[in-house]
Amino acid sequence: MKTPPPTSRPEQDTGRRYWRSLDEVTEAPEFRQWLEREFPRGASEWTDPVSRRHFVKIMSASFLLAGMGLAGSGCRRPVEHLEPFGKQPENYVYGTSQYYATAMATRGGAVPLLARSYEGRPVKLEGNALFPGGNGGTDRWAQAAILNLYDPDRARRFIRGGNNATPDAAFDRLRELSKRAEATGGEGLSFLLERNTSPSRMRMQKLIAGKFPKARWYVYEPVDLDVHRRAASTAFGASVKPIFKYDAAKVILSLDGDFIGSEEDAHDNIRRFTQGRRVEKPSDSLNRLYAVETLMSLTGMAADHRMRVAPSVIPRVALAFASEILKQAGLDAPEVPAGVNPKWISECAKDLLAHPGESLVVAGYRQPPAVHVLAQAMNAALGNIGKTVVFLDAAAIEGGISDLAKSLNAGEVETLVILGGNPVYNAPADLDWTRAQGRAKSVVRLGYYEDETFEAARRDADWHLPAAHFLESWGDALTSEGVLVPIQPLIAPLFGGLTEIEVLARIAGEDVVRPYEIVRQTFAGGEDAWRKFLYEGFAEGTAAKVVNVDVDPNAVKSAWSLLQSEQAAMASMSNNLEIVFHRDHAVDDGRYSNNGWLQEMADPITKLTWDNAVILSRKTARQLGLKNFDLVEIKLGDRTVSGPVWIQPGFADDSLGLALGYGREKSGRVGSGVGFNAYRLRTTVAENFAAGATLRRLDGTFELACIQNHWSMEGRPIIREANLDQFRQHPDFAHREKLEEPPVVTSMYPNPFDTAKEKGLHQWGMSVDLNTCIGCGTCVIACQSENNIPIVGKDQVRRGRAMQWMRVDRYYAGDPTQGRLPDVLKTDSDQQFEEWIDDPQSVVQPMFCQHCEAAPCENVCPVNATTHDNEGLNLMVYNRCVGTRYCSNNCPYKVRRFNFLDFNKRPLKDLKGPFYTTPLTHETDGEWDLLRWWKDPTEPTTGMRADDEWDLLKMSKNPDVSVRMRGVMEKCTLCLQRIEQAKIAQKVKAGPSGDVRLKESEGTVPKTACQQACPAGALVFGDISDPGSRVSKLKAQDRNYSVLDNLFTRPRTTYLARVRNPNPAMPDYHEVPLSLEEFEHKEGNPFEESGESPATAGKEHTHG
């Protein structure tokens, strides 16, 4: 699908024309007027107030008359111009998409991507399926990156001391910096960088280090995922970093390691982990996951056994595990005092020991290095090294932010160059970073936003340079495994932004400063190799070497004694609250806080949007007398923050979970003032955990926007699951677990689709594997990007008006023996107090339009705006919809979304109820719009997004999908635009022949956006009338079932029931999953063969 790479970087004046707004490319009259206007508005107008107003009055009246008089011809559409090229570029066909391989750099790796470009603007990012081992899946941040590119709040200007400056002046400043460094050897020059793996940046750094040896380098990441490398280097006495092969592991123990949620390369870990969760037939085996954690994490939700403990207890659990495993492996291990849940630990250790070479122990990034050292020692004892965990060569990284703060406070830094990052916002609170930064004589900062760090550097000598997006400028990166990938731009910098490597090259005083040339020079190969590199999106054979390592016994011993002494110190502490600071699922460390898609994506676990919360367990909340939404103040030392309470099922007692990345003071229209800033409590000594917090209830409450009120399925078989044993005994368990069906009656009115489908060339369907879906939410963002889904803001989410076509439902199931009241449907306001939520099992389920063959929505539409096509798609015709919302009322799956307001064009701040402005009542800057218009008729009165904002945002829209307006219903179309395009492409290819059918064997069946983005491969779309297609085979499995099948809607989207793999020896073993127990409580045992069980009622129904 890819087009060949361009021969060189496209220049702005020749070849493809890059443009900065649609108005520019179409040369709209307004744009041209704006360009050609000699004086700014107001400068050349008549200024006499009385006669001017009079003139305006007459003019408005005459316009009105003219408008009425011309009403007849006014029906004609306004004249539009088509402007073809002056010079036709080669191999370019207007209206077709082009694809380029690129990559998004992460902290310690990169996500290889394939970017779709339409008319010179990137519109969608996909994973690079050519990448070795990749499946085309990405993470949610890569999917959302396109919105960052078109963020209207990006840094657009070069600024000196708070005032606009020219790029040339900025380049002069960098040259001057370079000259000065040359004279002093770099004395007083310090760089603060973010972590990244770019070989070009490394080369520039080396160049500068060679030229200015006294320059100093510091790296700061508020969420430090590099601890794996540091700990491995300690444990093995060599400079190495671990790569975990979750696909090779049969038994996995995670010590606070959320490897499928918040660790580096989570999407790749999901791919590997879910390979071991795939079952097709009862004889297949499953991997088993044990999780020990404080937070409820994605890993904990996917785990077969989960132990929740306070943060300070995790090292103790690690010690107990290490003692158990090292001892049983015949190694020398000191005794540890009996800790928490000894049976859990010893049985889990037994299971690990029973799988030498195919087990894995992994510690999370929040854990101290000593715990990681113990984990690696366990891996060594279990014979996993080289099998489920390999070690790669890895270079050491420069000093951290504490060293830099010291050096700043000592007055050793004359010029501080900050490339990326936002230290004023996220530096540890005890460093007093704003003050320290002010000690540098001059701060030169390259930033993507004019954020907190920009605000703190507005002195005359301070510079702020706008950073380029990765889709705007050349770069390179190494994936975690060391494979070189290109960062290829698809558009010229919209606002003239620079990249790190360009700034560094300028400081180095290099002649070559264009990023393309820097990257090209770093890539030493010839022209053919370079082209292949850009075409494929990776350089073959560049992966880092796997090195053989041996555990350093001294390192283990010292880790051991360190943890033991810490534990002893802990034991003496009184019963305090412990805080966990964690990376947020949506905004990461705060870098995505101005990304509306991510802000509005429900957190995979709490299902909260637009806020972080003080997360605690039911028991702790009860002890403190708190309930959801109560405002509390958390005090740690002499620092405080306040935020609303959220009671999280399965959260460890006596702990508080605080997500980082919120509470931005200066972000943008989306991110400013969302949530509270947990960095304020975070210090260098307690980066991830802090003990000794106190909590005080404040007056009042703060409402959070949660998109899922029901925590429990209440015994209904919406998600069906069984343990591996039941699956082996009753492979058809999903069919047995079924609600009673109403008696089948022959329909008076035959379903027209039954005959219509005979005409369809294909029959589309989808299968969702609940065994591999872990609920990460990447699909939600991919869908939002592909289908032009607007964001609606917190207030609208609270009113249930979120627009995402996909949602991932998350349910908890509790032990019915734990004081459960299963007969009453309850929402979170009641459920938060119930004991069963303490140790729940969790299940997730992506939910979107099920494309029912007998769709309840279609029967009730008075205008036939939702109908079926011959190929089984439930269509939504926007131009026919009049907005009665009957369809949504009648949809049992609640997957239809209604545009209550013009979400696309209204500014976010005007989306707050209960009273909404209209163009007539709207105010701007506290002044009534109509009054403003009266004073100045050129002033727009629309109350819609400002032009500069809308111009950028509309560039992110997919041209193949209608942008819906107010009053229109919408829902998942199974990416109809992709299906139609594939069909058209096949028909064009067929020409005058009958070869028009899309075939999976020929690779012509398209993938939906969610399917393409899913790192687990849990979503499979295809032609169910082709018996050889993957989706047909999946649907033929015994685990296949439809949600709410007792309603006879006959959905085309079906689910594969989940199979758990618990260990019978474990103390928290349940013979059947808790959700099944709930079902049994309500409906009776589905496995009982006697009598008329639901299973014997038959699988097929002939309901019309």
Add this chain to the structure above:
Amino acid sequence: MIIAGLFLVGGAVTAGVWYYFTPKYTRVGYQPIQPVTFSHATHAGQLGIDCRYCHTGVEKSWFSNIPASSTCMNCHNQVLKDDPRLELVRESAQSGKPIPWVQIHKLPDFVYFNHSVHVNRGVSCVECHGRIDQMDEVYHAQPLSMSFCLECHRHPELKLRPEDKITDLAWRPASAAQQLEFGRRAMVEWKVESLQTCSACHR
């Protein structure tokens, strides 16, 4: 009487709007003045240049492109190379600045018409655009309304033609019976669907 009169007048206005405010009346015949006096009658009719020489994207893209000025210059750097009527074209080809042609055929944004799939599968340009090869200044020949599209989508056999006659705007089937025979056979052999579901055009 007054009420009845009002009803009558109201009814007449409604009926008038209903009937006359349709693309059949508001669009057909639209013939704006173009910035360059380009004659399709001369180029396509008299000289017999194939449509696809200039509209290169029509077989590959949803959009049938208007040629770049450099395409005009392929011939006009030899033919009529100093003609004052071509001043704008020469200037545009030189500078790369586009010529602002006035758009004539335009479908609403929620309609996804695709040129390539029609011209590759037996539908001629003439069905929607009329006898362009006889127009000096192009005008809107057909209503291009939804009912117009559906007429053909309901009975493709009446419009399908041999693939080598797609850009031959003057071609006519020998007889209605022959057309029907060819069209029906083509529908079977080429597996042409009579697409009337909404998804065919609306996404």
